Amino acid sequence: MEWLTLTIDGREVSVPKGTTVLDACRMNNIPIPTLCHAPELTSAGACRLCVVQIEGMRNLPPSCVTQATQGMKVETQNPKVRNARKVILELLVANHPLDCMTCQKMGDCSLAEYAYDYGVTGEVYQGEKRNLPIDSGNPFILRDQNKCILCGKCIKACSEIQGKSILDFSHRGFDTQVGPAFNLPYNESDCDFCGSCVSVCPVGALVEKQMVGKGRPWEVSKVQTTCPFCGVGCNFDLNVKDGKVIGVTSNPDAPVNGKALCVKGRFGMDMIYSDNRVTTPLIRKDGVLVPAEWDEALDLIATKLGEIKKTYGPNSIAALSSAHCTNEENYLMQKFMRAVIGTNNIDHCART
Amino acid sequence: MTNSINEIPNTKVMFVIGSNATEAHPVIGTKMKQALAKGAKLIVADPRRIDLADHSDVWLRLRPGTDIALINGIMNIILANGWEDREFIEERTEGFEKVREAVQKYTPEVVSKVTGVPEENLVEAAKIYATAERAQIFYTLGITEHTCGTDNVMSLANLAMLTGNIGKESSGVNPMRGQNNVQGACDMGALPDVYPGYQKVANPEVQAKFEAAWGVPLDPNPGFMIPDMFEAAVSKDLRALYVLGEDPVITDADANHVRKGLQALDFLVVQEIFLSETAKLADVVLPGASYAEKTGTFSNTERRVQMVNQAIKPIGNSKTDGEIICELATRMGYPFEYQSSEEVMQEIAKLTPQFAGITHERLGTQGLQWPVPHAEHPGTKFLHEGKFTRGKGQFVAIENQLPAELPDEEYPFLLSTGRKLSHYNVFTQHSPSLEIHSPEELAEINPSDAKQLGLEDGEQVKVASRRGELNTKIMITERVPVGMVFMTLHYFDSPTNVLTNGAYDKVTKTYEYKVCGVKISKV
Numbered sequence: 001m002e003w004l005t006l007t008i009d010g011r012e013v014s015v016p017k018g019t020t021v022l023d024a025c026r027m028n029n030i031p032i033p034t035l036c037h038a039p040e041l042t043s044a045g046a047c048r049l050c051v052v053q054i055e056g057m058r059n060l061p062p063s064c065v066t067q068a069t070q071g072m073k074v075e076t077q078n079p080k081v082r083n084a085r086k087v088i089l090e091l092l093v094a095n096h097p098l099d100c101m102t103c104q105k106m107g108d109c110s111l112a113e114y115a116y117d118y119g120v121t122g123e124v125y126q127g128e129k130r131n132l133p134i135d136s137g138n139p140f141i142l143r144d145q146n147k148c149i150l151c152g153k154c155i156k157a158c159s160e161i162q163g164k165s166i167l168d169f170s171h172r173g174f175d176t177q178v179g180p181a182f183n184l185p186y187n188e189s190d191c192d193f194c195g196s197c198v199s200v201c202p203v204g205a206l207v208e209k210q211m212v213g214k215g216r217p218w219e220v221s222k223v224q225t226t227c228p229f230c231g232v233g234c235n236f237d238l239n240v241k242d243g244k245v246i247g248v249t250s251n252p253d254a255p256v257n258g259k260a261l262c263v264k265g266r267f268g269m270d271m272i273y274s275d276n277r278v279t280t281p282l283i284r285k286d287g288v289l290v291p292a293e294w295d296e297a298l299d300l301i302a303t304k305l306g307e308i309k310k311t312y313g314p315n316s317i318a319a320l321s322s323a324h325c326t327n328e329e330n331y332l333m334q335k336f337m338r339a340v341i342g343t344n345n346i347d348h349c350a351r352t
Numbered sequence: 353m354t355n356s357i358n359e360i361p362n363t364k365v366m367f368v369i370g371s372n373a374t375e376a377h378p379v380i381g382t383k384m385k386q387a388l389a390k391g392a393k394l395i396v397a398d399p400r401r402i403d404l405a406d407h408s409d410v411w412l413r414l415r416p417g418t419d420i421a422l423i424n425g426i427m428n429i430i431l432a433n434g435w436e437d438r439e440f441i442e443e444r445t446e447g448f449e450k451v452r453e454a455v456q457k458y459t460p461e462v463v464s465k466v467t468g469v470p471e472e473n474l475v476e477a478a479k480i481y482a483t484a485e486r487a488q489i490f491y492t493l494g495i496t497e498h499t500c501g502t503d504n505v506m507s508l509a510n511l512a513m514l515t516g517n518i519g520k521e522s523s524g525v526n527p528m529r530g531q532n533n534v535q536g537a538c539d540m541g542a543l544p545d546v547y548p549g550y551q552k553v554a555n556p557e558v559q560a561k562f563e564a565a566w567g568v569p570l571d572p573n574p575g576f577m578i579p580d581m582f583e584a585a586v587s588k589d590l591r592a593l594y595v596l597g598e599d600p601v602i603t604d605a606d607a608n609h610v611r612k613g614l615q616a617l618d619f620l621v622v623q624e625i626f627l628s629e630t631a632k633l634a635d636v637v638l639p640g641a642s643y644a645e646k647t648g649t650f651s652n653t654e655r656r657v658q659m660v661n662q663a664i665k666p667i668g669n670s671k672t673d674g675e676i677i678c679e680l681a682t683r684m685g686y687p688f689e690y691q692s693s694e695e696v697m698q699e700i701a702k703l704t705p706q707f708a709g710i711t712h713e714r715l716g717t718q719g720l721q722w723p724v725p726h727a728e729h730p731g732t733k734f735l736h737e738g739k740f741t742r743g744k745g746q747f748v749a750i751e752n753q754l755p756a757e758l759p760d761e762e763y764p765f766l767l768s769t770g771r772k773l774s775h776y777n778v779f780t781q782h783s784p785s786l787e788i789h790s791p792e793e794l795a796e797i798n799p800s801d802a803k804q805l806g807l808e809d810g811e812q813v814k815v816a817s818r819r820g821e822l823n824t825k826i827m828i829t830e831r832v833p834v835g836m837v838f839m840t841l842h843y844f845d846s847p848t849n850v851l852t853n854g855a856y857d858k859v860t861k862t863y864e865y866k867v868c869g870v871k872i873s874k875v
Contacts (some may be wrong), residue, residue: 005432040725088500100844134533139785139875192773193789194378210785224664224717225651225681228643229776232379233355234715238644238663244662245644254752255718256357256652262378264776267785272642272667274782276626279668280546282637289637294669294679295638301594304619304635305461308591313736318581318590322597323534324779325640325673328696330533331548332677333596334686339566344553344575346543349598350534 003113006072017227021074022050030076033114035092035151035202037064040161040258044152049114051084052076060084086118092149094125096203103147105204107217111149123209128174136180138187140209140267145177148205154178154197154232161196161260166269178205181351199250207246210270215241217342227265228324232256234265245272309341318345354524354735355488356654356721361386363522365484367477368404369397369508370866372417372495375773376490377653384490393484395477397422398494399768400796400838402874410477413833414467415500416768417755417867420847423507423753424455425463426478427514436480440516444740447747454641454749466752482515493530493770497865501857513745519736529653531777532643536651539706539722544575549704563613565703568686577861578604579854580875581615586669590621596673597640599628602778602847605676605863606854618708623676626782639670646672648693650723655732657710658719676788702871743828754857755867759835763817764871766836770866775842791854793846794827797872802828805872815839817870821848837870 002017008030015024020043022168025032035047045065052063055073060081063074075081093115100106114120135143150169159165166180166189180189198206222237235254239247250259259322281297282289308316319341321333330348337346360366374381375692381404385492388394396405397412397419405411414422417607431452441448457596460471481487489512493821495504505527512518512525541548551558554572556665563570576584578600584590593614604610614620614633622631622634631637666672671679674696678688690696694712701707709724720731735741759766771777774790795815797807807813809828814821815837824846832838839848853868 033516053495058645064366117427135780139788160389161388162382163389194380194382210875220369224659225643225661225663226532226658228532228650229780230377231531231534231653232377233532233650233656233658234379235655237807240663243664253717256654256656256863257379257656260379260382263774263789264378264780264783264786268776268780268783269644270785271780271783272644272664274626276782277667278627278631278639279670279672280639281669282634284635289632289634294671296634297638297677298679298683301621301636301638301680305592305594308619308683313555314589315575316589316591317594318576318584318592319594320578320581320600321537321540322673323531323532323537324597324643326693327536327540327648327651327657327700328648328676329596329674330537330542331674331696331700332674332681332690334541334548335566335592336677336688338547338562338570338680339568340681340684342568342571344544344571344573345581346542346575347536347578347581348537348543349531349600349603350538350543350579 001304003071004068005070006070006074008074009076021052021054021068021070021072023064024068025074032063032076033117034064035110035149035260036153038153038200040252041153041156041200044156047088047149047151049085049088051081053078053081082118085114086120086306088119089115090124091117093120094127095129096122096149097129103204104142104207104212104240109204110202132177135185135260136209136261137185138173138193139306140193140263141186141195142207142212143186144205145179147203148178149203150176151180151202152178153200154206155201162192162194164190166191167197176263192291193267194261195263195266196246196260208249208267209284210267211239211247214246220246222249229264229268236319237267238269245269292323305341315345316341317341317343319347321348323348323350353528353654354518355522355525355526356733357383359522359734360384360488363387363391363392363486363488365393365395365480367395367481369399371490371492371528372398372400372402372404372770373490374403375395376530376771380528381452394479396481399833399836405552407583409480410457410473412467412469412473412477414469416766416836418467418752419495419498419504420500420507420750421458421463421466421752423462424458424467424473424750425467426481426617427451427511428458428463429460429475429478430482430514434475435477435478437516441514444511445745449515450749451747454751473604474643481511486520487515487517488524489517490526490528491801494862494866496527496857498864498867499756499855499857499864500655501862502859503750503753506748507750509745510750512749517556518748519738519744521734524559524734524736534650535648535655536649536657537654539704539754541701544577546635547703548570548700549706562744565858571599574866579856579863582610585613585616588616591617592621593617594621594623595630596623599624599630599778600632601629602844605818605849605851605852605865607847609854623673625670625671626779628778638676639668640673640676641666641670645670646674646693648674649712655721656719657707658724659715660718661711669826742810757852757853757868759869763871764835765870765872767817767868767870768836768838768866769848769852770806770838771843772824772840775840777842779844781842781844793824793839794847795824795845796829797826798814798832798834798836799830800834801826802826805874807874812875814873814875815851815870816873817851817868822846822848822850823875837872
């Protein structure tokens with residue numbers, strides 16, 4: 001691999017050939033603000049927030065689409081660069097609703113983070129605001145186009161990760177919008193609700209509906225786990241607040257799937273709190289299942305299985321183990337049948 | 353899978369047969385679409401016009417149950433054109449001559465008649481697959497859920513070996529496993545003939561090893577497979593059944609027969625997180641815990657063992673399934689004294705060669721793909737490199753076979769079953785959001801059949817087979833060919849498996865969920 005040396009903010013760094021200036025900075029922990037960039041998507045160079053000054057270049061080039069070259073001298077934080085970024089942010093905030101207090105994205109909003117960093121208040125440019133309807137006609141995704149900054153990441157996620165291309169820009173200038181064809185609401189489009197768009201949205205334009213009002217990012221702990229649905233084995237983060245799962249978010253380091261998930265993995269976690277959960281042992285008495293204590297239920301099973309084993313032999317007892325349970329639990333189940341009951345009568349829906 | 357999921361985006365040719373990946377394995381489906389965006393070619397064999405068929409280079413719309421004829425036909429074309437990989441056949445396989453003889457009569461003309469696939473499509477598919485530098489086969493239950501499921505799989509193995517498409521990166525035979533941990537449940541020996549790691553119960557050395565480890569004498573005779581259990585319950589050879597996290601009343605074929613079997617038992621224990629249809633028949637129901645409430649591991653379809661990490665405490669008075677089994681074993685006089693699931697994994701690693709190098713700590717956030725034979729081993733990305741498990745790859749000549757029950761005058765429609773994107777088996781109906789999104793069965797029926805029966809889109813109909821009947825709404829669509837009806841297994845209100853045929857594959861005893869005869873009438 002060919003390596004290049006360049007200077008960033010007076011520091012000499014080496015990166016592999018083919019690295020962008022943005023990646024060269026991030027590899028060396030030099031912060032660069034971005035709104036339209038995501039490592040798993042192609043670069044658009046749309047938001048211009050990642051501009052830097054490069055010696056010998058006339059304008060301030062966007063670092064996400066500028067290749068690093070040997071001997072390049074880059075400045076990322078000088079007044080000219082910071083001022084250019086500040087103007088971009090001022091313009092973005094000019095028509096952005098400043099209802100951050102009640103916005104679901106507060107604490108995880110890139111626009112708010114950079115506005116804070118660059119001292120943007122929204123007072124410089126006072127302009128027209130959008131007043132577009134909120135798309136809430138589906139159970140999964142809340143879409144508020146008034147908050148959209150037109151970064152285009154959702155469009156790229158839908159086409160490049162999901163291969164669906166449901167989303168695109170429509171209209172021009174101030175009226176530009178992002179959405180499904182004919183600006184239909186999500187539930188009337190061909191959207192599969194994989195939620196990849198939500199996982200890349202840098203602002204509050206696309207949020208998980210189930211999580212609205214349930215917790216702020218700083219109150220939530222994230223637990224990486226493996227999806228309980230199909231055999232692909234996607235990983236994601238369960239978002240937990242006060243001992244309760246409030247939702248699922250993508251974990252970019254998930255080995256199989258990265259940020260991609262399907263509608264079930266991302267949104268089906270509400271089954272955990274289904275009213276149909278059995279939450280206490282039940283024993284059939286006079287033909288009806290009635291609540292019981294654990295001791296009573298387990299003793300009854302131990303006694304009955306013991307009696308049946310004694311009367312009819314171990315092979316008169318069988319078990320179905322579970323393709324939904326963990327490896328450890330399946331191991332215990334087959335050991336229970338083989339070593340405790342004394343039979344190989346154990347199977348599961350292995351072939352369906 | 354012999355290959356890994358993240359080999360898919362860089363693959364050159366995909367042959368997807370009997371697999372609706374974009375719905376049943378959605379993230380694998382998206383990776384296939386990523387490969388297509390990079391110029392990969394796609395062959396789809398499916399009676400239904402699934403999403404992938406619309407993205408394919410060749411769509412082979414075969415009649416259900418004619419997979420062997422199709423594959424033999426493709427092999428016939430490959431051999432006629434000299435596209436086979438002679439070096440691979442010579443060095444790595446045996447039994448080729450018998451297959452060459454067997455496929456001789458499966459000429460494009462004959463196969464086209466049997467399968468309904470135009471000859472030129474057969475030739476095009478054979479050419480794309482056989483002349484690719486590297487090609488992968490993907491299959492799922494459309495291949496296995498037939499009375500000839502094992503033969504279907506062996507046919508695909510023949511095809512892969514014929515062209516040397518196995519044992520390399522982006523080149524192999526990839527069955528995609530259905531449930532989150534069906535791979536793991538098999539790996540852990542939740543099967544009647546093997547201990548963990550597919551070690552045969554009938555092998556005396558293996559038996560001695562587990563007797564020493566567990567300190568009790570063990571039975572060398574394989575036990576009942578699922579269909580045997582219900583038969584044995586009816587004949588009173590089986591008296592008690594302990595069901596962990598399954599709902600066979602809804603998910604097993606010929607559900608009414610399953611229900612009869614369960615009702616004949618002296619004692620039924622069901623350990624579940626929901627009050628399932630099977631749990632409603634139980635003598636005792638034990639409340640288990642969901643994935644969010646426990647720590648352990650799942651093994652995915654590419655053999656990646658990954659952590660499941662506990663996020664919350666078990667709901668209400670429920671307990672983790674592992675804890676329940678341990679308490680029961682202890683009460684029955686064999687103490688299971690594990691302090692954690694990590695400790696169980698340590699025992700698994702000791703007894704299971706493929707898991708020998710696995711610990712929870714090593715799995716971390718990225719998991720490991722078995723075989724992991726020792727503590728420093730990085731895991732195995734793809735299988736059969738240079739050598740098959742049995743040494744040489746065995747070609748087996750396979751003849752086409754008919755499904756156990758085909759449509760006839762009385763039951764003129766062919767019912768095929770499967771999954772859809774918005775649900776997963778039977779328990780996502782307990783997710784309020786998914787339930788709102790996709791609340792009911794929509795049986796797919798072709799417009800010309802609907803017209804003949806005078807049915808409107810969305811109308812309620814009665815569907816009946818020799819074994820049972822149900823009511824369902826219909827969706828009129830050209831996704832299904834004339835004469836075919838497609839239903840999912842997801843809905844309690846339209847429990848499709850009261851209709852399906854309990855006939856099964858002779859080796860694996862997998863039910864023929866994909867083909868049976870039904871009739872449709874107005875309600």
